[in-house]
Amino acid sequence: MPEGHVAxxxxxxxxxxxxxxxxxxTSPQGRFAExxxxxxxxxxxxxxxxxxxxxxxxxxxxxxxxLGLIGKLAVGPDVPPPSPQTVRLRIAAxxxxxxxxGPQWCRLLAPGESLRVLEASxxxxxxxxxxPGRAWALVRRTRRPMAAVLMxxxxxxxxxxxxxxxxxxxxxxxPFLPSAALPRPVFxxxxxxxxxxxxxxxxxGRIDTVDPEHLPAVMGREPRVDxxxxxxxxxxxxxxxxxxxxxxxxxxxxxxxxxxxxxRCQPPxxxxxxx
DNA sequence: TTAGCATGCGTAC
DNA sequence: TACGCCTGCTAAT
Numbered sequence: 001m002p003e004g005h006v007a008x009x010x011x012x013x014x015x016x017x018x019x020x021x022x023x024x025x026t027s028p029q030g031r032f033a034e035x036x037x038x039x040x041x042x043x044x045x046x047x048x049x050x051x052x053x054x055x056x057x058x059x060x061x062x063x064x065x066x067l068g069l070i071g072k073l074a075v076g077p078d079v080p081p082p083s084p085q086t087v088r089l090r091i092a093a094x095x096x097x098x099x100x101x102g103p104q105w106c107r108l109l110a111p112g113e114s115l116r117v118l119e120a121s122x123x124x125x126x127x128x129x130x131x132p133g134r135a136w137a138l139v140r141r142t143r144r145p146m147a148a149v150l151m152x153x154x155x156x157x158x159x160x161x162x163x164x165x166x167x168x169x170x171x172x173x174x175p176f177l178p179s180a181a182l183p184r185p186v187f188x189x190x191x192x193x194x195x196x197x198x199x200x201x202x203x204x205g206r207i208d209t210v211d212p213e214h215l216p217a218v219m220g221r222e223p224r225v226d227x228x229x230x231x232x233x234x235x236x237x238x239x240x241x242x243x244x245x246x247x248x249x250x251x252x253x254x255x256x257x258x259x260x261x262x263x264r265c266q267p268p269x270x271x272x273x274x275x
Numbered sequence: 276t277t278a279g280c281a282t283g284c285g286t287a288c
Numbered sequence: 289t290a291c292g293c294c295t296g297c298t299a300a301t
Contacts, residue, residue, distance in 0.1 A: 003282050051283075069283045070295045086295065102295040104283060153284090160282045207282080235282090256289080257283085 004158020005201035007048035014046035028084035034108035050157030068104025124157040147175035148255035166209040173272035206230040
């Protein structure tokens with residue numbers, strides 16, 4: 001259930017545990033037959049772009065992983081995995097193991113093909129080589145709602161349903177605003193905010209978006225049962241009190257997913273404010 | 276025990 | 289826009 005920060009965090013963990021080592025590669029579930037090709041070869045390095053994870057095995061190619069909505073990659077001590085029938089891919093060396101379950105896909109790419117994955121991705125706020133100008137070019141030429149464009153991986157690679165709702169709230173932006181109506185300074189502020197929020201999420205391993213001045217409101221509210229971890233303004237808080245104005249948080253479908261917003265802080269037609 | 280939902284995306288209509 | 293897919297957890301029956 002990851003947004004881009006999870007992919008980047010996993011790349012970092014894989015590099016820390018396995019980079020430069022000859023690793024055991026298996027598919028206990030049997031649905032990644034190419035595992036045998038990679039077994040006992042050197043894992044060169046792992047890299048993330050957007051929500052994609054690329055694990056480079058040099059001349060043998062790269063494993064291209066996308067976790068999708070429900071996939072998980074757990075990295076930890078090398079112990080026999082429970083329910084191995086759901087383990088698509090397992091990488092192990094020196095007492096550590098990475099266990100992949102339920103990915104959207106897990107494919108072996110020929111050497112060089114991973115470059116195409118990198119090139120096909122939109123700019124990723126978590127990568128130093130990201131060009132926000134490409135995101136702006138897409139934003140300014142469509143009338144799709146801003147909340148839809150924020151989920152478009154060609155524009156904002158790595159942004160998912162949590163980051164989109166939160167960054168819209170933090171800028172007082174109407175989720176339904178046609179993206180072409182977004183002022184350039186607000187776009188710049190949104191991009192910079194994503195860089196900051198997502199970078200922090202990679203470090204901490206969860207998504208926190210609430211500013212310190214609103215934390216008292218967070219602490220005073222009802223306990224949250226949703227397991228996504230961090231402290232957020234609106235994501236999955238429909239009907240609860242907005243941490244800023246106290247009004248009820250709204251929810252509704254947009255581009256096939258549920259978007260959350262505060263109608264008072266993000267009124268219809270609002271073109272947002274700088275942060 | 277079953278149904279529904281979830282930080283996602285590809286395909287078919 | 290609707291649906292299928294991958295898995296695990298929770299709420300409803």
